[in-house]
Amino acid sequence: MRINHVEILEKVCKDVIETILMCLDHANKGTVYLVGPLPELRVVRVTSGIRADGNGELKWGLPEVSDYNPPGKTWLQYRDEPGRPLEAMAWCVEHQKSWTADNPFEDARSVRKQLMGEPEDYHHMEPVLLKKSEIYEHPLTIDDYPTTWDGKPIWQDTDYAVVAVIKIHFVPNSIRRGDRSTKLIKQLARRFGSELLSLHLREFFYEARRQLDQMRIESCNVLAHDLRNPIMKLGFIASAINTEIAFFRELWEDYLVSHVPGLKSRKEILQKLNRLALEIQSRITPDQPSYSALHQIVEHQRDLVVSNYLPEKAIDKIDRTIVPLWSSILDDLMPRGMISPEESKAVIENLNLLKEAVYYGIRDEIIKSVNHIPEDFKEKWVDLAYREFSFDNIEILNEFITLLGNAPIEIPHHGHIRKNLFYLKTLAEVVQELNSRVATIIETLKNTRPVISWMMEPTNKDSSEPEKNRC
Numbered sequence: 001m002r003i004n005h006v007e008i009l010e011k012v013c014k015d016v017i018e019t020i021l022m023c024l025d026h027a028n029k030g031t032v033y034l035v036g037p038l039p040e041l042r043v044v045r046v047t048s049g050i051r052a053d054g055n056g057e058l059k060w061g062l063p064e065v066s067d068y069n070p071p072g073k074t075w076l077q078y079r080d081e082p083g084r085p086l087e088a089m090a091w092c093v094e095h096q097k098s099w100t101a102d103n104p105f106e107d108a109r110s111v112r113k114q115l116m117g118e119p120e121d122y123h124h125m126e127p128v129l130l131k132k133s134e135i136y137e138h139p140l141t142i143d144d145y146p147t148t149w150d151g152k153p154i155w156q157d158t159d160y161a162v163v164a165v166i167k168i169h170f171v172p173n174s175i176r177r178g179d180r181s182t183k184l185i186k187q188l189a190r191r192f193g194s195e196l197l198s199l200h201l202r203e204f205f206y207e208a209r210r211q212l213d214q215m216r217i218e219s220c221n222v223l224a225h226d227l228r229n230p231i232m233k234l235g236f237i238a239s240a241i242n243t244e245i246a247f248f249r250e251l252w253e254d255y256l257v258s259h260v261p262g263l264k265s266r267k268e269i270l271q272k273l274n275r276l277a278l279e280i281q282s283r284i285t286p287d288q289p290s291y292s293a294l295h296q297i298v299e300h301q302r303d304l305v306v307s308n309y310l311p312e313k314a315i316d317k318i319d320r321t322i323v324p325l326w327s328s329i330l331d332d333l334m335p336r337g338m339i340s341p342e343e344s345k346a347v348i349e350n351l352n353l354l355k356e357a358v359y360y361g362i363r364d365e366i367i368k369s370v371n372h373i374p375e376d377f378k379e380k381w382v383d384l385a386y387r388e389f390s391f392d393n394i395e396i397l398n399e400f401i402t403l404l405g406n407a408p409i410e411i412p413h414h415g416h417i418r419k420n421l422f423y424l425k426t427l428a429e430v431v432q433e434l435n436s437r438v439a440t441i442i443e444t445l446k447n448t449r450p451v452i453s454w455m456m457e458p459t460n461k462d463s464s465e466p467e468k469n470r471c
Contacts, residue, residue, distance in 0.1 A: 009034070039075070125168075126165065242388060273351070276350075362382060
């Protein structure tokens with residue numbers, strides 16, 4: 001039996017000590033030891049109460065030095081063994097019987113008397129018994145029982161287990177074995193056993209509910225994964241929509257380049273940079289570091305051509321990747337005469353032009369120079385072309401479809417783009433609805449706690465040990 005709520009356990013132990021000391025005027029101290037679990041049968045002192053001088057109040061706490069203070073002693077440390085002192089605790093635990101020291105001078109289980117020849121005080125130790133079937137979920141096997149020093153299992157032939165021991169100290173010459181005081185302690189020990197059983201059941205039910213909650217959460221997580229995994233595979237829809245938007249953005253930038261003198265498209269600039277890179281690469285051997293750097297530049301620049309990123313992302317890629325690679329190549333090959341000053345100048349000029357070209361589509365002075373398109377149409381084109389789609393802003397797809405349907409100018413492939421966006425919008429709405437329903441279902445399952453009412457009613461059933469096990 002395990003009881004983890006220490007404060008509740010200590011309160012119950014204090015209550016039984018206080019009750020015994022109030023009923024027995026000649027008792028002056030009480031201690032409760034918790035025993036268990038099998039097969040270790042560790043005995044740990046929970047608390048002690050002693051009468052304060054004169055006022056009848058109790059002082060609580062543990063003695064500074066005691067073998068049974070936490071972490072306590074295991075069965076192997078206190079059981080009867082040849083060559084070491086016999087302990088009353090071992091008697092109570094092994095035989096499930098009480099031990100009364102009504103004559104300390106003849107107490108065969110006084111450790112102090114056995115070691116130093118000095119008597120201890122008058123005391124009574126009462127084991128607290130509960131039925132094994134009440135505290136163990138499954139029938140015990142021979143391997144579950146601890147053994148005596150000569151290998152014989154204890155408790156195998158009894159229906160009970162010792163879960164605690166109560167020790168009460170008395171003034172000298174005030175108790176006798178089997179007298180009213182010891183019988184009262186035995187009776188209160190049974191009630192204390194019922195309290196411990198109640199605590200044990202609370203722990204059991206609490207742990208069962210905790211495991212049930214954990215299983216429910218784990219099941220919800222598995223269910224969420226199983227439901228969302230197919231939905232995640234539909235994530236390509238957002239990428240497909242953003243690809244259409246990028247194409248729509250590219251059309252706007254191409255339109256500006258074709259109608260505003262002096263502008264060069266980013267595609268044209270990147271193609272020129274790629275030609276320069278391939279030309280320089282053709283002059284060096286593959287074993288040189290700049291060879292692989294030039295290969296990387298070509299790949300990154302081709303990615304910019306194909307992807308048509310939003311300005312912020314494009315500039316980040318240029319500044320973080322393309323410019324540093326070109327700088328390292330120029331620093332490596334210029335001093336060795338493998339790149340001409342004209343080529344170096346062309347690289348730098350085109351990199352600067354590329355950074356400018358990235359922002360053509362949103363620069364006010366360039367947009368205003370295109371005066372043959374209605375202002376509201378231009379504003380809407382720019383606004384939509386430089387957005388990024390997510391499932392949280394599906395409504396912008398309706399704006400795209402409406403704009404393409406009412407375009408006052410001929411937009412290349414506008415019918416194809418409009419049709420694609422219409423179909424993708426339908427799929428995006430399905431995914432959004434599925435995500436919303438799955439999230440609602442999972443959240444409902446996680447937050448729906450089972451209602452469990454445990455009613456612990458007193459019972460008249462006698463759970464004390466059979467008469468043959470009592471002294």
